[in-house]
Amino acid sequence: MEQITKRQLKILECIRERKTANNQEIQKCLKDLFGDISRTTVVRDINRLLEENLIEKKGEGRSVRYEELVKNELLSYFDADKYFENGPDERSVAFERFNFDIFKNLKDIFTLEEISELKELNNAYNARIKKMPASAIKKEFERITIELSWKSSHIEGNTYSLIDTEILIKNREEAQGHKREEAVMILNHKKALEYILGERKDFRKLNLRKIEDIHRIIVEGLGVQHGIRKGLVGVVGTRYKPLDNEHQINEAVEKTVKIINGLDDCFSKALVGLAMISYIQPFEDGNKRTSRLLTNSILLADDAC
Structure with a gap:
């Protein structure tokens, strides 16, 4: 989907707030922010939202009204730029606590057209791979291991450069002026990827132990407790508070695993794994790193690019 304009976003917000709106109500919503706008312009913007399947038309003639088209609440349009305009304390949060209702929305997160396109691209990838020599x-x-280890660690605040990471992984030479923990973090990514590659077909069906195995490798030597956490953790940059009850955390992870195993395609499985482990935060630390490696394990298990 192409980026919609601020005016079109305002129309969508107007419809969302009112549940339903006609042309006159939409024009009134726009007036305070954009001044007087012609009916022709409003109709053009509405048609764009209809084309993008963000809204749907109800009724005929003068009784026409528009409603937000949401087949899955998780796929509602979200303006990330607007969200990050405010600081962490001012950002609106849909749920400050874990929302167990999320599980009913974890199916059909890709459209049939998107799945078809992803499969087509993956078939082309596999056709190319078959022609490549083993070397x-x-x-x-090796290149992917270096880049993924560097980028994933960089997201966590690791200050190693890509070149430093390559030297560390290839030669086990630590860069000067960096903490030992940074080298350990990067090398743990390498170990986790090697483990996943060695057991790749094992990840076609997930269980809690396999997720815990990835986590154990990713935090080894970093002073982080293994296994499901028993206390509260915080997430920097958000008011969201993850679950703090060990039994509920276990329940959330097991539900996630069950849903992943029940999905038909590896792309949906990978996205659910990435999002839900990050959302549940089942471990004391290393959750997002674990989720990124889990995502790759799911894709590799299905020979996906």
């Missing part, structure tokens, strides 16, 4: 594939996985 070239090995070299490509």
Whole structure:
């Protein structure tokens, strides 16, 4: 979907707030922010939202009204730029606590067209891979290991450069002026990827132990407790508070695993794994790193690019 304009976003917000709106009500919503706007312009913007399947038309003639088209609440349009305009304390949060209703929305997170496109791209990838010599594939996985280890660690605040990461992984030479923990974090990514590659077909069906195995490798030597946490954790940059009850955390992870195993395609499985482990925060630390490696394990298990 192409980026919609601020005016079109305002129309969507107007319809969302009112549940339903006609042309006159939409024009009134726009007036305070954009001044007088012609009916032709409003109709053009409405048609754009209809084309993008963000709203739907109800009724005929003068009784026409528009409603937000939401087949899955998780797929409602979200303006990320607007969200990050405010600081963490001012940002609106739909749920400050874990929302167990999320589980009913974890199916059909891709449209049939999107799944078809992803499968087509993956078929092209597999066709190319079959023609590559084993040495070239090995070299490509080495490159991916370096880049993923660097980027995933960088997201967590690791200050190693990409070149430093390459030297560390290839030669086990630590960069000067960096903490030992930074090197350990990067090398743990390498170990986790090697574990996943060695057991790749094992990840076609998930269970809690496999997720815990990835977490154990990713935090080894970093002073982080293994296994499901027993206390509260906070997430920097948000008012969201994850679950603090060990039994509820276990329940949330097990529900996630069950849903992933029941999905038909690896792309949906990977996205659910990435999002839900990050959302549940089942471990004391290393949750997002674990979720990123879990995502790759699901894709690799299905020979996906």
